[in-house]
Amino acid sequence: MPNKIDVEIEEKRKSYPINIDSDNVENLKNKILKDFNFSKYLVVISEKVYKLYGKQLGFSKDDLFILKDGEIQKNIKNYQKILQCCEKKGLNRKSAIIAVGGGVVGDIAGFVAATFMRGMNFIQVPTTLLACVDSSVGGKVAIDTEYGKNLVGTFYQPNAVYINLNFINTLDERQYKSGLAEVVKYAFIEKSCEARFDYGLYDFLSVHYQKILDRDLRFLEKIIKVCIELKISVVTKDEKEAGLRKILNFGHTYGHALEKITNYKTFTHGEAVAYGIHFIFNYAHKLKLIDANYKELAVVLMHKFGFFDKTFKYPIEKLIEIMKKDKKADDENIKVILPTMKGYVKEDILNINEVLLKSDF
Ligand SMILES: NC(=O)c1ccc[n+]([C@@H]2O[C@H](COP(=O)([O-])OP(=O)(O)OC[C@H]3O[C@@H](n4cnc5c(N)ncnc54)[C@H](O)[C@@H]3O)[C@@H](O)[C@H]2O)c1
Structure with a gap:
């Protein structure tokens, strides 16, 4: 034998x-x-x-x-x-x-x-x-x-x-908006999802945001279908998050840290993700990884859906410690999904020193 x-x-x-x-x-x-x-x-x-x-x-x-x-x-x-x-x-x-x-x-x-x-x-x-x-x-x-x-x-x-x-009709406003945060996330990662079609989600959300906020069923159906198509495109290529699937975590590393530091009592998942998206756009802009125009486009869309940037009383040092324990982190590095161009993202290591230096994170 x-x-x-x-x-x-x-x-x-x-x-x-x-x-x-x-x-x-x-x-x-x-x-x-x-x-x-x-x-x-x-x-x-x-x-x-x-x-x-x-x-x-x-x-x-x-x-x-x-x-x-x-x-x-x-x-x-x-x-x-x-x-x-x-x-x-x-x-x-x-x-x-x-x-x-x-x-x-x-x-x-x-x-x-x-x-x-x-x-x-x-x-x-x-x-x-x-x-x-x-x-x-x-x-x-x-x-x-x-x-x-x-x-x-x-x-x-x-x-x-x-x-x-x-x-969806009976969801309270807060829970509905929580879901919208994940929808907006897809607009920022769409082009990296390698889907069969270009759905133009950023532009669709930008134009029809009021109908969506009003829960118009036709628009709701459309955004649900597009998000699912994008998610399926990603998970069928990488079911177990060996590579491409990580892009779905856009905004989530910081978002999960916010949820954890507040014992899951202060923010809904979507709210935390929305702050995570703001955080990563601020970071990418400050480190000149994206241009000011794209940062502005992102902020405009987030504002249309009522997701406002905000700095927190939670110390960034503590949030960083939590982020280090994230499943996506290795021993020393925090891995994040960064915006690069409209609709595109890539995985990178968070520059912790830069985050600590810039006091307004
Ligand atoms: N498995 C995944 O791929 C994946 C992806 C994203 C998020 N998550 C997880 O999902 C969870 C967040 O999900 P969520 O935002 O749906 O929160 P949730 O499940 O806590 O639901 C939010 C609230 O809405 C209520 N609710 C549900 N349906 C309702 C309806 N039709 N009308 C009125 N109220 C209703 C719920 O009872 C609850 O109080 C987190 O635990 C997060 O980690 C998982």
Whole structure:
């Protein structure tokens, strides 16, 4: 017998449909069960979404795990509780986890689906704008730990995503804008996403921002589709973030540090990302990595959506320490996604000395 055996495993490619409509929410359950015919399933649903849509959705109470709201719920205790629920219900690999809610529900429910019995079926029903344009697609699932956000997780693609635009109507203004921050992010990274088409997202947002702020369904549908196309273009080329996928973290390194320093209580994810985008544009401009015109274009678009630049009382030294612990960092360096030209970004190392020197960061 040789004492070295090579194992070659062909990565299983899983394709899945993303359904987008504004059908009656009452039809959703039947649609999913008609498409998949699961005999057993557990619906993980956010408390707020349950209060708003529980009746219309029509799932039996026995099939529900109601998750309290907030980022702090994406924790190991709730992960264990959902696992226990799966065990009590006798779920198996052929069963499904159906996540109904925002990114918090999608992330934790997806992590359960990925790990219970080493993987079961997983359906995403995103109900926030952020989850529609970003977190429900691409297969990142995770929980937070005391050391940081999304520190325990994996990549696990859903069997299908059901986007119903009606859910967006009941989002409060803050949560809606939180989703818009991820939409605006796509405008700044679009050209680096290597998509099949040039969607001109920056210009589209710039012209139609009022319709979008007014939640006009036609415009909403368009931006959701474009963001998903861009995300798919990236994640199909680099599912596990070995290279290209890192561009999706534009604005996130600083944003995650802001969320962490405030114990996830002060900013929504999108708000933190918006400040992260401002930070990185300021940085790139100060270090002359982009010209003043592009910085101005970025600021104008951010302002149109109500994302204003702001300096914080949180000391930059502390934020830098947190950024050093980011998953994307190595021992010494903080890796960031930098804007280079309109719609283009690249990965680079943050010049910590420059950040510390320029007191207004
Ligand atoms: N997996 C990924 O690729 C990925 C990408 C981006 C963000 N995320 C994660 O997503 C999370 C943020 O997601 P989020 O912004 O959706 O926040 P969230 O899930 O906390 O939802 C925000 C709030 O909106 C409420 N809500 C949800 N749907 C509603 C509706 N239709 N009407 C009224 N209220 C509703 C929720 O109950 C919650 O209180 C973070 O944990 C972030 O790390 C994951």
